[in-house]
Amino acid sequence: MLECLGGLRRPREGHVLLGDADLYELSPRERARAIGYVPQVHRPVFGYSVLEVVLMGRTPHLGIFSSPGREDRRIALDALEAVGLSGYAGRPYTELSGGEMRLVLIARGLAQEARFLLLDEPDAHLDPRHQHGVLSLVRGFASRGLATLVTTHNPTNALLYARRVALLQGGSILAHGPAEDVLTPGRLREAYGMEFVLLAGENGHRALIPAQGMLSSASADRERGTGSASSRASSESLPAT
């Protein structure tokens, strides 16, 4: 779905509209000027420097035969600063940690200077500290007027960082709206087929965690313990914020 919205995978039916225009009628260049897409991390074959990777975000603003100039470099360096990687420009991208690579890709999305930024599971494979780092960064961009769309497998992250949430299951939207309205234990049970509880702390701290056992085989799980339930649920459905 994120790829459909990003103009990367033509939907089998229906249209994606950007303003009045069909997204798939636009040239790749026009589309990339409007929509930035931050993919999941994978290692490129060549060890480009961090700055070179971020500069690639300038592609839709450059002619086919031109290379990035001084202004593009400034924009790229600003984007690196915005994600907190100012000193990283000259380092080889391939030698960074997973969290740092993700930040570089986000910087590349910023350097694209698009109106929308789509991020494909920016919190995946990160420890809680780096999850917070990335998601609060994205939230900061959103509060400064950049429209951002993030997918996640983690309902708590959606609850904590998103303003509006769409809960997806099996290719359709179960519910969408303000995060607190959508991410209720009842809706999550519908999406994941298992019980959730909403924990609320004194200062408005909230978390959604699996209650024990799966609905379909609750009794069997009670005997075996609850270990396998959450991993199965997260690999089967894709909630999005």
Added chain:
Amino acid sequence: MKRGTIRLGLVLFPAVAITASLFVGRYPVGLREVVGALLPLDGVSPTARVLILDVRLPRALGAAAVGASLALSGAVFQGIFRNPLVDSRILGVSAGAAFGAALALLLGIPWYLVDGFAFGFGLLAVLLVVFIARRFGNSVLVLVISGILVGSLFSAFLGLIKYLADPLDVLPAITYWLLGSLSGTRWDTVVKLLPACVLGAGALLLLRWRLNVLSLDEREAVALGVNAARLRTWVILAGTLLVAAAVSRAGMIGWIGLITPHAARALVGPDHSRVIPASMLMGAGFLTVLDLLSRSLMGSEIPLGVLTGIVGVPAFLFLFMRHLARGGGWR
């Protein structure tokens, strides 16, 4: 090393190699003769003048052009296929082009059609390789194996052509040309090389920065606003044009295209805006030096393809080991 020093060295390397080629050979010439022939001044024997201006100079320039073409095509093929272990030979493009050129020689048609046939069959080879590799997951290994398969197929066709060729004149010509040689290179050879080299290299030099984006995951390149499929097609066309020109004029010369881009990256980093010109200049220098060695090491000429193989195989082994040691797998 400073960037400026490296840049100067890259420009000087082919220039020095070409200049050195004018001096070296069985007929000894001194500085006076070379300067005298180039300027041109009086007091140079006609033999020396002809040797320097009409034999050694075009041959050195031809070697430089062929080396630059092969290295450049290797750099772009490695870039767009995201595979550091391929070049025109491993992808089967050279064998396809060689088959096309040999077929044209057998038919006895004009030189530009020889190049045209080489280009057509080279293109057919690379498209076959891409098609096969796509069907089997497109990993580093699958692409290499598809290239070897397609290359072997065209080599077999080539064997058929040799079998059919007249053993008195056409067969020796094809055989010797295939081994890779610049021995017959004169000014007309350089002139025939020029259009394809200028066109192919010009296009790739203009696109050099975009090759970075193209070397990413396909969908990522599209997300960055590049019409990846179309751009890749153009780059393949330009790379194949270079290979076809090189193969038509100088036969199958391997390894230059594989090794040179790695040497270039070691010097200037992975950014294609620098790798492309650096590969060109280094390829030109390498092949000029190897050609110089091929005609001066022994009494008779060593075929260039033989010499590049002797140098290239250990170099490939080294690259391969490093690829594995750095955790680069076959994926």
